[in-house]
Amino acid sequence: MGYAADLAEARKMKACLERHGVRVSIELQAGAGGSWGEHTAHQFNMSHHTATRPSQGLTPALGIVKRGRSDVPGPLANGYGGYDRIYRILTFGRANHPGAGGPVTLGGITVPYNNGRPYIWGTEFEGGYEQYTPEMRDFMDRANAGITEYWAQRRGRSVAHQLEMNLEHATWTTRKVDRIGYTRASSIRAIKAILDNPTTTGDEFDMATIEQLREIVREEVWGYRGLDYVNEKDPATQQHKLAKAHEYAHQAASRDVWAERGIDYVNDSPATQQHKLAKAHEYSRLAAIRSGEALAKVSALQATVRELAKGQGADPDAIDAAINKAVKAALADLEITLTTAKEN
Structure with a gap:
């Protein structure tokens, strides 16, 4: 597995996201340790927040998410959603986003203790200090709907089955809190509403x-x-x-x-x-x-x-x-x- 295979998958994910009205940018890089091709293992979708405010700009944490910090090398997520409401596909390799946590079982599959990276696709959405605007919430929900659709296709599952494999950070570990205004249950309801009412209904x-x-x-x-x-x-x-x-x-x-x-x-x-x-x-x-x-x-x-x-x-x-x-x-x-x- 390498860049070419991951780019092919990124384009498939992009198509799913765009079907739900999301603007997408493919900005592929290798995962942690130079890894590629983890789409052979990813099963779940996790949403994070970056701890920023809209006043800091449209993409204040993008650089850190891509490059990492002095104590944690990047990338810090597989995907990223900025205040510009563009979803950036960053890596299909391992991303240092879940941290210690687990085990957790969703959709009949278990993520092992302290080993979330190979199994969980993680998205860092900007935010964390202020209530999300309706526009930002709509963007995040549509992005997660597109990701859910992609993994359902990739794994040969029904969308309903894959929907249950969405989680917030607090689902994985008590060290973290969920995105402001979200729980795992409310997030799944919002994603389901998008999936049940697609943006386009015909040719x-x-x-x-x-x-x-x-x-x-x-x-x-x-x-x-x-x-x-x-x-x-x-x-x-x-x-x-x-x-x-x-x-x-x-x-x-x-x-x-x-x-x-x-x-x-x-x-x-x-x-x-x-x-x-x-x-x-x-x-x-x-x-x-x-x-x-x-x-x-x-x-x-x-x-x-x-x-x-x-x-x-x-x-x-x-x-x-x-x-x-x-x-x-x-x-x-x-x-x-x-x-x-x-x-x-």
């Missing part, structure tokens, strides 16, 4: 009206800047559009690298700076490839929407005309933007 296209179908296409066209250079007849214009596509990909990659990868090399040693900068360039290259693939999918999207339009009783030609109109509008706006940029 988006199945529920869409004709106007919504048009809007979906319009958004896709604007999202990719309308750069349909594949069907462009003039070679010079095609090259121009292709160059702009690469430029937009580079810009998007730069934003993704700093916002999502957190590669802050300014304050690092020269050797570490070089390493992180090389990784940033690699992420930019991959993002550019993904951007090119996305552009190629615009024409496929057009065909798909035509088929969906038939199912809605709409005229496919009318939908096609709306798509072409949106593309032309996007291209016209792009040329205006380029002209303005040149003038400046």
Whole structure:
């Protein structure tokens, strides 16, 4: 087991979390002692709090959770939920989060005395001094619902069975207190309410009206800047559009690298700076490839929407005309933007 296997699992967990309306960031690192692949042993889900206040920022304890303290090496949890209400998947290795405690038996499975790390997925949620806001409670409940769903799938259990394997820190040890406003029982009730009422109830296209179908296409066209250079007849214009596509990909990659990868090399040693900068360039290259693939999918999207339009009783030609109109509008706006940029 290693990074690749854990990344595959992280993506599956991300999908479960997103199904319940949770924003997710995968920020994988090795577990305590360099461990990977503990998803072969994890069975339970435990919620902790970090002992912080919202006034301290959006993610005041994230660095400590990742790196640990002088007396306890990191990571201090498998997952992390900040005041920004983004769930960060940190490690499928062993995390130093449960501490001494147990044994505890839930769902017919026992976690041995003082040996919780291999069995318990732990999440550190910011908080601990003040009552949680309704928005933060909703985020935590949805996150735990997604995690419950993931482990149910991973273990081949029913969701109802896996639900009983959620615990608060005080369930494991009397040394700790539960999150403010929560007990194990109240947490399970909140998670169950989310699982019983999923955020999405069907396929988006199945529920869409004709106007919504048009809007979906319009958004896709604007999202990719309308750069349909594949069907462009003039070679010079095609090259121009292709160059702009690469430029937009580079810009998007730069934003993704700093916002999502957190590669802050300014304050690092020269050797570490070089390493992180090389990784940033690699992420930019991959993002550019993904951007090119996305552009190629615009024409496929057009065909798909035509088929969906038939199912809605709409005229496919009318939908096609709306798509072409949106593309032309996007291209016209792009040329205006380029002209303005040149003038400046």
